Amino acid sequence: MTVRTSAIVLALLLTTPFAYAQNKGKSAAPVNKKLFCWEEKGQRVCSDALPADAVNAAREEISAASGLRTGEVGRALSEEERAQAATEAQQRQMDAAAAETRRRTDAAMLLSYRSEEDLRRVFNERVAIVDNNVRTARYNAVSLREGLVSLLQTAGNQELAGRPVAADLATNIRQRHAELVRTRRLQQSFETQRAELDVEIADIMQRYRAMKGVNPDAVEEAARQTSEPARH
Structure with missing residues (x-):
């Protein structure tokens, strides 16, 4: 009723x-x-x-x-809204992980790391993870775009031939487009996180040197001399 x-x-x-x-x-x-x-x-x-x-x-x-x-x-979410929600959830997880890493790094910096080399090892792990995320997102975006272009070409050929676009093809196009949008957002997020990580590393290294009483100019000079080939 x-x-x-x-x-x-x-x-x-x-x-x-x-x-x-x-x-x-x-x-x-x-x-x-x-x-x-x-x-x-x-x-x-x-x-x-x-x-x-x-x-x-x-x-x-x-x-x-x-x-x-x-x-x-509540109403059921659309495909794009579900993709957006998944992206936001993943971003929140990444932000939480980064915040926890920063907290642990700051708390243990003076107690656990006897040298800058020890401290850099921690950051190298984070850099490797984020760099891998960036590479993966870029590869996935290119792959999804190529697949979407191929599907659109197929749909265009069907229309040029006077045939309607098949329902399953139209569904695949919408799904591939939504996935491409989500992947590009992830890629942008990872690239932003990578740039912010460089700034964070520089800031913490500066604080570490100040707490240890290390002269940054002396550190840079030592690194430069180490990288130069030995002269005979």
């Missing part, structure tokens, strides 16, 4: 508890009976059964016995 008139729905919800009380001695309403209410074409629709075309819509669940709202379900 589906009702589209808001006044009737309101009357139903307000009178349900009283009708239940009056008929309690005759036949009790099912305890778990629910009403579903959602928006459809600008109208609020309520029904005791959820139709297939409303499964993905945002809705409220209301107890038929008490008339009170018992739950709420």
